[in-house]
Amino acid sequence: MIDENDRAWMREAIALARTKGTSPQDTPIAAIIVLDGLELIEQHHVWKLNRVGVTHLGIPI
Numbered sequence: 449m450i451d452e453n454d455r456a457w458m459r460e461a462i463a464l465a466r467t468k469g470t471s472p473q474d475t476p477i478a479a480i481i482v483l484d485g486l487e488l489i490e491q492h493h494v495w496k497l498n499r500v501g502v503t504h505l506g507i508p509i
Contacts, residue, residue, distance in 0.1 A: 453485060457480055457482050457487075460480055460490075461478050461479060461480045461490075462478070464478035464480065464490055464492055465477055465478035465492060465493070467492060468492050468493060475493045476492075476493070477492065477493040478490065478491065478492040478493065479491055
């Protein structure tokens with residue numbers, strides 16, 4: 449079930465994505481991974497060419 453904490457984290461992810469702009473060409477995408485109410489990592493869209501293709505949202509694990 450979605451609660452107010454979930455909504456707050458989604459607002460944070462949207463705000464992070466908007467740091468890249470709002471144009472689709474700027475690819476305003478972001479993610480925040482949360483466990484038990486604690487932020488583990490956040491990242492916005494990163495585009496780079498690598499040896500096996502294109503990396504889009506790189507979150508090291």
